[in-house]
Amino acid sequence: MTAPAPARILVVEDDPEVRELLEEHLTALGHQTVGVASAHDALAMIEPAPPDLILTDVNLGGMTGVELCARIKLDPRLQLIPVVILTAVADLDARVAGLAAGADDFFAKPFNLLELETRVAVLLRVKSLVDQLDRAEGVITSLGMTIEARDPYTAGHCQRLARHAVALGNALGVDSGLQRHLMLAGFLHDLGKVAIPDAVLLKPGPLDAGELARMRLHPVIGAELVQTLRSLDGVQPIIRHHHERMDGSGYPDRLEGAAIPLGARIMAVVDVYDALRTARPYKSPMPHAAAIDVLRRETDKGAWDPRVLAAFIALAPDLLAVEP
Ligand SMILES: [Fe+2]
Structure with a gap:
């Protein structure tokens, strides 16, 4: 697989140690990584400048990562951003709730950084293809408007x-x-x-x-x-x-x-x-x-x-x- 292009990744994790570990690792892979501690802070960042990928912990204090995922997947402007939920291996309930909320993938804690790297690359590749399709639609929509302009x-x-x-x-x-x-x-x-x-x-x-x-x-x-x-x-x-x-x-x-x-x-x-x-x-x-x-x-x-x-x-x- 070819290396993914630099992407904007948002890490939502209230444990500063885990957040920093993820930020450091993803930044070392060449991505622009931003970390926040709450779903509220995440939404404030996502809406004005949607990232290419979101990794979110489940328990954040206040709105959970699963609720954050559901909010994103219900918003037509944001729903194509892949959301990965970070869970403990045994936390089946969080996985089921995450699936219902439309999560694209799950990463089990503690992380295997090589696995994380591979799965991030796959998700970003899919996101980039979806973006290309979106641009093609944008071109054809503009064409519709040029006809109207005649x-x-x-x-x-x-x-x-x-x-x-x-x-x-x-x-x-x-x-x-x-x-x-x-x-x-x-x-x-x-x-x-x-x-x-x-x-x-x-x-x-x-x-x-x-x-x-x-x-x-x-x-x-x-x-x-x-x-x-x-x-x-x-x-x-x-x-x-x-x-x-x-x-x-x-x-x-x-x-x-x-x-x-x-x-x-x-x-x-x-x-x-x-x-x-x-x-x-x-x-x-x-x-x-x-x-x-x-x-x-x-x-x-x-x-x-x-x-x-x-x-x-x-x-x-x-x-x-x-x-x-
Ligand atoms: Fe017509």
């Missing part, structure tokens, strides 16, 4: 869609995986518009049949563009199906009802709402109540998922209260 009338559309879709997914009880896919799809749903010429995309008025057919390819093109990125597997169906309608009159696959992925049914409602509320060269922005009336009428005619729309209407006052 059309000055859609400023802020991606951010609003991401926020509304995640909140709506949350209200409907979707799991954290789908919430993440909804966030990314907020930025990527119209990625396929890269292939639509400005003359069609920015045409100030109704499209003719040929232009409409071309425009309607954007979900297919977008889905194809993300096909090779495995980390976007769950985002692809939302991109492909965000213009399907419950009665099968949508595109590109004319899917019906529950055959349309839930993420796409959620994205459809927030996308149409945002389009209605946005000014275009040929129309003024619609007030909230009028936009909801349109969505209700379209739902009655079979376009949108009534359960999704009901949840959106219930959520709207909270969403709009924080709108810039």
Whole structure:
């Protein structure tokens, strides 16, 4: 195995001797190591500058290392940081609680420093691969925003869609995986518009049949563009199906009802709402109540998922209260 690149490691240990031993050893391996004595101090350091790896003792006085781990693993911004819990070999209870809290590994006390070195290297390597994936997603998310930037009338559309879709997914009880896919799809749903010429995309008025057919390819093109990125597997169906309608009159696959992925049914409602509320060269922005009336009428005619729309209407006052 190649030597790991220098990483930022946080050691949370209230016993100064053990803390210093770990700090010294990890620093000697070339890592930037910081030691703190409590979970409280750890959180104060982690939130502004997340480290690459956290080693934490269980009993810290106050919040335990297991509780600290659970806090980190529940925070979407921090949950990819590997957390290692330091336990006595025989402490099965701490191991079970640590596993339930999402710990990535355990080190038994007293430490075998060679084993520690090897396992730290493995965890840092995984973390570095995850970071690379995160950067790839960042690039593609930025690409989604550059497409939005081609059309000055859609400023802020991606951010609003991401926020509304995640909140709506949350209200409907979707799991954290789908919430993440909804966030990314907020930025990527119209990625396929890269292939639509400005003359069609920015045409100030109704499209003719040929232009409409071309425009309607954007979900297919977008889905194809993300096909090779495995980390976007769950985002692809939302991109492909965000213009399907419950009665099968949508595109590109004319899917019906529950055959349309839930993420796409959620994205459809927030996308149409945002389009209605946005000014275009040929129309003024619609007030909230009028936009909801349109969505209700379209739902009655079979376009949108009534359960999704009901949840959106219930959520709207909270969403709009924080709108810039
Ligand atoms: Fe679209």
